Amino acid sequence: MSFHNFVGHDDAKLALILNAIDASCGGVLFIGEKGSGKSTLARMFPGLLPDGVPFTNLPQNAMEEALLGGIDLENTIKNGRNVQSAGLLQRAGGGIVYVDDINLIAPEIITLLMKAHGNIRSFEENNGSKPDQPFPFTIIASMNPDEGPLSSHFMDRFGMCVLWEGLKEREQKIAVMKRALNGTGAGINEDDELRRIIQTARRNLKEINVPLKIRDIIADACIKNSTAGHRGDIFLFYAARAYAAFCKETEMTARHVDGVLPLVLLHRKRALQQTKRDDTQKQRHHEKPENEKNGNEHGQGNGHEPLQNRRNVQNDHDRDDAGQDKKPPRQSSDAEKIFDVGADFKVRRLTFRKDRINRAASGRRTKTGSSGKRGRYIKSILSPNNDIAVDATIRAAAPFQTIRGRKELLIIKHEDLRFKRREKKMGHLVIFVVDGSGSMGAQKRMVETKGAIQSLLMDCCQKRDKVALIVFRKNKADVVLPPTGSVKMASRRLLEIPTGGKTPLTAGLLGTYNLISRVHKRSPETRFLIVLVTDGRANQSLTDMPVREEIPKMAGLLCELPSTDYIVIDTEDKKTFTRVDLAGEIAAMLRADYYQIDDLKANYLTEIVQNKKSVGI
């Protein structure tokens, strides 16, 4: 299949071409749904590159040592001294690294990759660089946002970003099938021509005249879009210059800047919404039209696909970005305010959580490293656990074999020992603790609640989380759904939830406590998110104590559980005189996020939960 004959996605193709012309463009990230051709196009990219430019694939299994290079086992042993072998990053120097599903790769590995990539220099400049310097290369990466987020910090490092959707037009769909069938052959000549154009453009790049007003135009564009930092300006300049070269022109004009604007600024534009949100305290759903407007604005005048219908992915960006926002945490007991400005509350709260979770996570990781041998082996470390990294140990021993007088078998000493550090994708278990008492049946509260939980369930299962369901009513709490990954089972149980009887809130909390303890014992790396749905009208105690005294004790126990977060959803009708507001109090005791039933718009709830989880990754 040829690059030229690839159907549609002109913006993605342009992004690749510009990166082939000038490595300073900073690489490109393709974000899009499964099966839409992201990887197919990216893999055709080597065909556009001039001879001798390396194209390296970074596989999912890559380890830190493989990226950096290390001791060359054979030659080290043979020569009795330390001989280093080149790592993947060094081999890729001056070329392209392709990363499929970058959001599934361990953050440690991506960090390494980005460190080397962040160096903005062109191929020509690199030719004189010394081997011990970082090796600049261009990263082409793809990701499917359904599989999990990529930190906005990493996203920002990419010069360009393209959002993909499967082509919806009938003619395009047919064309895609034809391409898949015909394979190689057609379009080869056009690709040759394109490669020639790219080569010419590379040569002419430095000769392109840059009028002073271009800097103004770039600065204006970046200010208008409130891009954070100066990466946007820099990448915009290089991209526009490469575009001018591609258009075979000798002078850069505003048209070239416009032409690449959506590619370069799309993933940086979020800052605009951020400021607006701060200024006006607007809620998220009010902002959506704003997003669209921006998108269209940039789509104009560039001759490429306008950026409409991309609201969904755009919102994903917002979400990622929220986790990075540096703002002081706000106290959670401030319930009334939360109700007013939901979106804002979320942003501030997340920063706080992130710190805490990161620390907890690394602590847990070392602990589980010694107990289990599951998870992806990403690097070898010196600090001992019971998981010996034999490969690294052998390499560590290699330089000393001659000195130690090796005859045949390698001589391994205690100080050579290296151990495996494994990446644990933390499992999430979302437990819904639902009040099934008679008072929940009033005013179709249960219908609304079920609707909200339903959408949340689907989302959790798609994102590989497990779910469990506890219902408390009459005088006890039942685990009606033990932890499962099956959305079908969960939905069926949800439909079957009966309502009626008293409200044994303490029993519900106790049931939750028991379930968490049980799961924690079996798989200590699990993170828990508890969604408690109740109207707070507790009227059935577990012991002789009054309910109001029982609950704080139970809540105290729950608070001590490791790696557990809580969300409380209050379904009480706040208009009545007899309101008890106990759910709010419980939320404060559990240090939970607190929402009222009116916040339970299905999508909104999903976002809340996703945000809480994404900070743990």
Added chain:
Amino acid sequence: MIFPFTAIVGQEEMKIGLIVNVIDPSIGGLLIMGEKGTAKSTAVRSLAELLPELTVVKGCPFNCDPDGILCTDCKETLKTEEHLHRAKKKMRMVELPLGITEDRLIGTLDIEHALKKGEKRFESGILADANRNFLYVDEVNLLEDHIVDLLLDSAAMGINSVEREGVSFTHPAKFILVGTMNPEEGDLRPQLIDRFGLCVQVASIADKEMRMEILRRKALFDAVPENFIMSWLDEQKILAEKIIDAQSAINNIAVPDTVLEKIVTVTAPLNLDGHRADIVIMKASRALAAFRGQDSITAENIREAARLALPHRMKRLPFETTDSEKEKLASLLQEIMP
């Protein structure tokens, strides 16, 4: 001794799903949903047995095709010796056990060799064995996430590149992926499910006569397997020839725009992600036409291909069972292509 493929009673959908994948391996494998004891692994193993031998590079642990993409070692041999020795090898079914480690899956540093000789050598994994064979994953929905990621990474490329433990090695890893799952035990990630070209549902056969026939054949096979296999030899030969003929025939079957139009008409109202469904239906209907000895694709071929390619890709609400989905699909196909 392997039970002959042609002697398996019923389960026609599963059989055709497998055969179509053999005719055109780029269809992308088969997902089999259903209960235990429905001859799933027997069918795969026996189909591999029935197929002609592969031509491989002699002694290559990766079953490299001398005329195809080569592994790092074979490339080196070709460079130094300028030609590769050929050998024949039986196709087989490679099983991917649930508890598999990443080392076993993708291959690893040969520790023993390194300790004894101080030399680096790549010890191949399951993906190497699976190259040009069937890769069978029982209960694929219970596979660990990071294993799934690694598996998909090489399945997508058709190449396994290893960058770990001081080893840097690349070898082809093209296989027909066959997964089984019991939907009651948890769902499959949508990204993984989409990678399976086709999907069939199997159930135990309700028909009394057929059940008795299964028992009869099994008893005969268990008593003297050699005799039983001999008695099915002709049937086996006929099927093998049909498949081989179809493999070479697919390239001569035209896919006119009218066919593509029909496919889009079926898939468009379903609002599916991406283009995989379209492409798979196209390839499967062509393979079906070739298998049935036709020289052009009929509406019936497309209908049959759609029934195989769509069930697992349909966007469904969680309370909808797969049965209601099947009905929906059937009525849709009825409506669009009467």
